[in-house]
Amino acid sequence: MKHSDTDVIIAGGGLxxxxxxxxxxxxxxALRVAVVEAFPLSTxxxxxxxxxxxxxxxxxxxxGSRLIFEELGxxxxxxxxxxxxxxxxxxxxGRFGATRLNASEFQQQALGYVVDNRWMGLCLMRELLATNIQWLAPAEVTDMASSEQGVSVAVKIGxxxxxxxxxxxxxxxxxxxxLREKLGFQTNHHGYDQNALIANVSTSDSHEFTAFERFTDAGPMALLPHGSPSRAGHQSVLVWTLNDRELEEVLGMSESDKCQRLQERFGWRLGRFTRIGECNHYPLTLTTVDEPVRPGVALVGNxxxxxxxVAGQGFNLALRGLMTLVEQFRLAVEQGRSPGDFQILRCYHELxxxxxxxxxxxxxSLIRIFGHSLAPIAAARDAGLVGLDLLPGAKRLFARKAMGTAGRRAVINGPATSDKQ
Structure with missing residues (x-):
């Protein structure tokens, strides 16, 4: 394939x-869509x-992400x-501050869900097989140039x-x-001097479908319920922030020593840690792009x-952005405009x-507030957590942010609407 034509090329076929x-x-x-991805679309x-x-x-x-996937069937x-x-x-x-959210308080079945990435990917692949999406794989986008008709994209296949x-x-x-940098997009980076260690762990007590967000003097950590969707079990997903020295120490430990160190940091709310699986890790950086769109090209997701x-917001934020972009493309089709029209992409960005x-x-702000160990700041954040637990209005706002429903836009059944839950 030396030359071909399509409407939208998506560089990357991950989630x-x-x-x-x-x-x-x-x-x-009506849009012709091609996905360029390193892995093939399997039958x-x-x-x-x-x-x-x-x-x-x-x-x-x-x-809110569940609602998006419901709209997508x-x-x-x-x-x-x-x-x-x-x-x-x-x-x-080590302090008295705490707050609790319960799905039943908001008449919801759940505040969120934990899903294996591979399972989500398989579900997406099966649905895509029933569409007319063109899947180019194994392949990668190596460059792009603007033209009067849109963009010319260099795709390396073999x-x-x-x-x-x-x-x-x-x-x-x-x-x-x-690719983002190769295309000339300017990024802003803020390093946290921390690393995220991700692993599955087992505990002696059942998680009872509870997610724990624990702030410590060494950084935040989270334990998310994992396993059966209907029966509370003993497996959780660990997200543990560590500085470089601590990460090196933990990675060099035996499994029993890792469990002991984790016990010291997290405490006994789930009983004893009995197992920790394969540990993945990566440095933590806040990365943003002030202008992620230009004529004919847009950045999405990470x-x-x-x-x-710390708050599990990354992929959920990406999903909401994708739905906003999809709605703008739908409007472009209705109006007979190109999906690469800068005004279309600019509108997506502004929304x-x-x-x-x-x-x-x-x-x-969670990282900055809970990263301080000074007594006055620690006392103030403890009071804030207690107040959040006692004040229904503040708690509802916090819950809407956690559930990802604030400002969610529905696109499948017509014009975008805000979710008022």
């Missing part, structure tokens, strides 16, 4: 890119019996292996590089690929903003901007 492709197939089927996408690995990586989905399948978060417990280690002409390029391959995982700014501020 963000595949979700965008599926949403476009359902909302704007064996969804096995008859799925058995998640103990070491499987997972994502926390907010309630995907939630029924995803929910087969989605562990509900029915309670959230936020505490400050040892050959082809040119694919399109009206719009969407960069959805994460924040580490280098390519546009990468957050600290999504308040959401990502507020979410970045929310996540970043």
């Amino acid at each position: 963000a890119g595949a979700t965008l492709a599926l949403a476009l197939a359902k909302v704007a089927p 064996d996408a969804l096995p008859d019996a799925y058995q998640p690995s103990y070491d499987a990586r997972s994502t926390a989905l907010a309630w 995907l939630w029924q399948r995803i929910s087969e292996h989605a562990t509900p978060i029915q309670h959230i417990h936020v505490s400050d280690r 040892s050959e590089t082809s040119t694919l002409k399109a009206k719009c390029l969407i960069v959805a391959d994460g924040g580490r690929s280098g 390519a546009a903003h990468a957050l600290h995982p 999504h901007k308040p959401d990502w700014q507020q979410t970045v501020q929310f996540s970043d």
Whole structure:
């Protein structure tokens, strides 16, 4: 394939890119969409019996993300292996401050869910197989040039590089690929001098579908319920922030010593830690792009903003942004305009901007506030946690942010609307 034509090219077929492709197939089927991805679209996408690995990586989905997947007709399948978060417990280690959220207080089945990334990917692949989405794999986008008709995208397939002409390029391959920088987008980076260690752990006590957000003098940590969607079990997903020295120490420990160190940091709210699985880790950096759109190209997901995982907001923020972009593309089709029209992409950016700014501020402020050990600041945040637990109005706002329902936009059944839950 030396030259070809399509409307939208999505660089990256991971969770963000595949979700965008599926949403476009359902909302704007007149658009021709091609996904450029390193892994092929398998005809064996969804096995008859799925058995998640103990070491499987997972994502926390907010309630608002469930609503998005329902609109895409995907939630029924995803929910087969989605562990509900029915309670959230936020505490400050060694101090009295704490707040609790319960799904029943807000007439919800759950505040969110924990889902294996592989299972979500398989569900997306199966749905995509039933669409007209073109899947180019294994392949990668290596460059792009603007033209009068839109963009000319260099796609490397094996040892050959082809040119694919399109009206719009969407960069959805994460924040580490280098394509964003190669295309000249300016990024802002703020390092936290911390690393996230991710692992699955087992405890002697059942999680009872509770997510724990624990702030310690060494950094925040979270334990999210994992396993059966209907029976509370003993497995949780650990997100543990460590500085470079602590990370090196922990990685060099035996499993029993890792459990002991984790016990010291987290405490006994889930009883004794009995097992810790394979440990993945990465440095924590807040990355934003002030202008993630230009004529014919837009950044989405982690390519546009990468957050600290403390509040589990990253993928949920990305999903809301994808739906905002899909709605603008739907309107472009209705109006006979190109999806790469700068005004279309600019409108997407302006609509999504308040959401990502507020979410970045929310996540970043948690780190800054709980990162101080000075007595007056610690006392003030403890009072804030207690007040949050006692004041219904403040607690409702906090819950809406945690559930990802504030400002959510529905696009499947017509014009975008705000979710008023």
